[in-house]
Amino acid sequence: MTVYDSSEFLSLSGIQHFEFCERQWALIHIEQEWEENVLTIEGNQLHERTDDPFIREKRKGVLYVRGLPVHSAILGLTGICDVVEFYKDENGVTLDKEEGKYLPIPVEYKRGKPKKDQSDIFQLTAQAICLEDMLFCKVSQGSLFYHEIRRRIDVEITEELKKQVKETARRMHEYYQRRHTPRVKTGKHCKNCSLRHICLPELLTKESVASYMKRMLAE
């Protein structure tokens, strides 16, 4: 199995971009393109509230940790979990400054509502794998909190999901090493893409420059 060096780590949150659109991921993470829009700014503001790493609270025996930095050498990803909840569990692990054994459940905050694609679930799964790697425990539960519907959706982190995420991370690294920005099919999802002004997906289906030149110069 490939184990990545920390200098090769990619951004964990990129996995949701990659799952949404491989080209979008490449534009952001390889080409360093980013355009703030209303949606991304709202997202940032939401995270400002959930990400404060100096808040650590304990309610009814559950430990809530915010802004927890995590990584996994197997995935080659690094990122920050919005919130990780630690529940007392006999099969869990011991934690510094805490009594007893705990198991973590990552909770990711999302601005909108549940998506049709798997991108949020993949991000959560990647966080779970990171927690497993760092804490040497098994993480089989996670949650997504959607701000728009103000509801929390529990997600079972299956072995199958973990396998898919590992494969996705492998493809991300492969593209990154080649500095390859894939061309992908345009579709409905392009409407919701914050990078459409940079990507200009229609451009990929335009006439060739050769034929443009020929046509214009013939007139």
Added chain:
Amino acid sequence: MKKLLNTLYITLPDAYLALKGENVVIVQDEEVIGRVPLHNLEAICTFGRQGASPALMAACMEKSIAITFLSTSGRFRGRVIGSTKGNVTLRRTQYRFADDEEKSTEISKHFLIGKLYNAKWSLERITRDHALRIDLEKFKTKSAFLSESIQQLTVADNLEVLRGIEGNAASAYFSVMDDMILQQKEDFFYKGRSRRPPLDNVNALLSFVYTLLASDVGAALETVGLDAYVGFLHRDRPGRMSLALDVMEELRSVYADRFVLSLINKKQVQASDFLKKESGAVIMTDKARKEILQLWQKRKEEQITHPFLKEKISWGLVPHAQAMLLARFLRGDLDAYPPFLWK
């Protein structure tokens, strides 16, 4: 396509720019004489002597607003831009292409085809709109010469040949520049290009407007992550935005020259807007400069349909569209660089 935001032009020589909250404030004689929210701005261009506060520069860098400093006579002094945008791979590709004569020739060919095509159609436009006021025969001859030059460009295979064809074609085009001036002929005439300093009113206008265009193109290139200083046709020279000059070639006649001609032909400038110094140098009054900048900004807001993208955009975004298309080509998304071919 991205949105066209405003460029704030500061023409008062003694104005100082500072930051107050999320606004740029314009200060003169310790008094605030203007205030503009930064989120409306894409760029700030100042002709002042006093400069801008470090706090304002930092805020602009953060928001990717370029501040260009020009001398009071409009010469480029420098620019403050935020961290270099875009990816190092793209710039590497740009440098590799620039080092490769064959590849540089292919790109430059398209810049120049664009330049001559647009020059030709500028002449054709005059023959259509003002057939009774000009020497039709002369214009048709020049236009035919430009068509021929375009044909020569398509088969040229090195930069020296390209430059030769361009040189001849440019003098053909400029040989009728004076004929395109249809009003105020006693004060505005064109007898040849003079720069540093410009020696007549038309040259003063051209120099000023070319500076504005170069600054817009340079900013657009930086925005898409290209290095505005490394060109293909224009070779490196310290401090010169060679790539901006390259991309500007195709826009000179349709964007800059036509703007200058319309200023004169619509009598939006007058002889009294210019001052001839003892050395023969011609300088523009602050009032004229301010009026021209307002018209320039207005021109940038006019909508057109981009010939390759077939998308409605404003004139002001044309430099951005071309910069983006160039980046696309270097990245391998397009089979060649599509010049802006405007009829």
